[in-house]
Amino acid sequence: AFLGEPGAKRKEAIALLQKMYRHWPFFRALLSNMDMVLAKSDLSLAARYADLVPDGKLRKKVFAMIEAEWHRTHEALGRITGAELRLANNRALARSIEHRFPYIDPLHHLQVELISRYRAGSQEEKVKRGIHISINGIAAGLRNTG
Numbered sequence: 001a002f003l004g005e006p007g008a009k010r011k012e013a014i015a016l017l018q019k020m021y022r023h024w025p026f027f028r029a030l031l032s033n034m035d036m037v038l039a040k041s042d043l044s045l046a047a048r049y050a051d052l053v054p055d056g057k058l059r060k061k062v063f064a065m066i067e068a069e070w071h072r073t074h075e076a077l078g079r080i081t082g083a084e085l086r087l088a089n090n091r092a093l094a095r096s097i098e099h100r101f102p103y104i105d106p107l108h109h110l111q112v113e114l115i116s117r118y119r120a121g122s123q124e125e126k127v128k129r130g131i132h133i134s135i136n137g138i139a140a141g142l143r144n145t146g
Contacts, residue, residue: 017080039086048112104141107134
């Protein structure tokens with residue numbers, strides 16, 4: 001709600017956050033991590049995972065909330081840091097992440113398919129193993145823990 005304040009209060013809130021970003025190393029590191037996570041996120045891939053939810057009404061409601069929050073976060077981060085481009089202060093990391101996507105994206109699509117098969121009742125060990133391998137592959141590609 002802090003950034004959701006109307007008018008003058010919102011401007012004051014943003015000014016305070018901008019000051020914190022400039023002068024407080026912890027807050028700057030926190031926003032730097034948020035910037036990296038946003039750079040690694042892909043709403044079109046997230047939509048593929050959302051498609052696994054069988055209740056269409058629930059899926060649309062929850063995913064709409066996720067999308068809205070992603071956009072609000074992206075906009076707020078840009079206003080606070082002054083950088084509209086993700087990882088503007090770390091172009092080497094941005095390039096590294098962008099170069100990994102072509103290798104990670106197929107793993108996401110494979111994982112969605114394997115999860116779908118598992119939920120449909122497949123008890124094949126290959127399906128379970130494939131899910132675990134895809135989790136590890138995606139985590140390694142994103143350089144995050146699984």
